[in-house]
């Protein structure tokens with residue numbers, strides 16, 4: 001992977017602010033976007049587009065844009081286009097799907113949530129569980145790892161749903177979703193996977209994993225702000241969707257409320273195409289499979305360098321796993337400083353990080369922390385940036 005070439009494609013990464021180039025770590029704004037995504041988003045708006053269903057070119061452009069985006073996301077998830085639902089973001093998708101699924105639950109049923117998850121995969125389920133008198137069982141992480149067995153131990157004949165994240169946005173921990181799925185399949189429960197934090201780092205495969213639902217957000221994988229839900233076709237067809245009466249009542253459309261953000265859909269396709277440029281292959285899916293291998297290897301190098309460097313800094317503690325079983329996202333604590341003080345001091349040096357809970361409420365409660373500082377490296381970060389972050393952390397002693 002020619003990282004210099006990649007960075008040329010990202011205007012934000014090359015912008016000089018206050019006399020220096022900022023370092024964008026995986027943070028509150030999600031990821032930055034390449035020119036191809038910006039161009040695709042602008043192009044449809046320039047071309048003239050309209051709502052679906054009109055007998056004119058502007059409408060046909062929107063229809064073609066929607067179709068292309070479904071096909072791109074089907075490649076990214078390894079799904080069929082008719083299993084792809086677009087919506088506002090992951091959180092909104094999950095609130096909508098939690099209401100629909102809960103309509104099929106009875107009092108005394110059980111669901112399994114995890115302490116490692118972002119609140120967007122927790123609170124929607126807690127809400128409907130409370131409303132339906134459904135029991136919530138919790139799978140805990142231990143030593144920063146969440147094992148399939150910890151989830152399996154909570155399963156039983158009454159379990160209706162397991163909601164779990166594929167990668168923690170706080171600790172970087174990766175969960176073996178295929179192994180979780182094998183345990184869930186021994187019951188009647190459905191499996192709902194939050195892949196928001198996983199998507200920029202690792203290849204998603206809903207078929208190999210055999211999940212019922214999976215959601216990610218395109219702004220985390222170098223696209224615009226739009227959430228994309230995968231659902232097995234029969235679930236999308238049969239579950240009760242909250243929709244207005246004239247809207248289509250078949251296919252993924254029945255879950256897509258109101259008018260779609262066609263400009264974002266154009267950007268989603270461009271983002272998937274961008275990711276596909278990292279790998280060789282005859283199909284876009286093959287390119288993605290190979291491309292994610294390149295991304296994972298490159299990020300592992302950055303992570304190794306960061307972990308080795310930070311181990312030398314006595315005043316910095318990393319909360320998370322060592323080398324394996326994780327993506328390159330680290331939660332750190334600096335002795336003598338609060339998380340917001342650290343973020344502010346790094347921000348002054350042009351290093352953009354998140355701090356607080358990053359909505360991983362349960363994680364922070366388990367760790368007994370009010371907040372931490374997230375330092376996350378993506379494929380567009382460089383070895384020099386890792387060194388600059390280490391040196392800035394050193395300076396906080």
Ligand SMILES: Cc1ncc(COP(=O)(O)O)c(C=O)c1O
Pocket residue numbers: 088089090091092118120121165167168169194196197216217227
């Ligand atoms: C792991 C994880 N899940 C869910 C979300 C929520 O995603 P969205 O902003 O698309 O609702 C985030 C956002 O940061 C996240 O990191």
